[in-house]
Amino acid sequence: MDTEKKYNIKSPDLCISIFLFAAVKRLMREARELKDATGEYWACPLEDNLFEWHFTVRGPPDTDFSGGVYHGRILLPTEYPMKPPNIILxxxxGRFETNKKICLSISDHHPETWQPSxxxxxxxxxxxxxxxxxxxxxxxxxxxxxxxRKTLARK
Structure with missing residues (x-):
């Protein structure tokens, strides 16, 4: 009897493993690309969870948010980049509720508009x-x- 393990390419477990591997590979590349902060944002995965990131963004200049620094979380599905993230500020x-998933065309509220690129x-x-x-x-x-909003930006 052949003792070599056989894998069914139609097996859901194999598909999940392939998606997970692809997601981890992609997220590691993004972590390398984002390791240095810019004038607009900073983002980094948690040390023990590549699928949860923390970020800060600066309020856009010449707006009510100018001068503000805003902290948030990005929760990524294991099917990333095929499925969109959750974004929580x-x-x-003064624009988005805190501690709630926000609705944007780039978030999981609108998976139909998400682009894997x-x-x-x-x-x-x-x-x-x-x-x-x-x-x-x-x-x-x-x-x-x-x-x-300006008061919150100053805080």
């Missing part, structure tokens, strides 16, 4: 770009006054 900012860097830049836009009717959005 932890710092009060996008990355954590893309998500951070999109988050910065979305900050000064109106949040009418979207999940996790807030509509504070400009004065309230």
């Amino acid at each position: 932890l710092t009060p900012n 996008w990355s954590i860097r893309t998500a951070l830049l999109a988050l910065i770009a979305f900050m000064p836009t109106p949040g009418t009717g979207t999940i996790g959005s807030l509509d504070y006054t400009p004065e309230e």
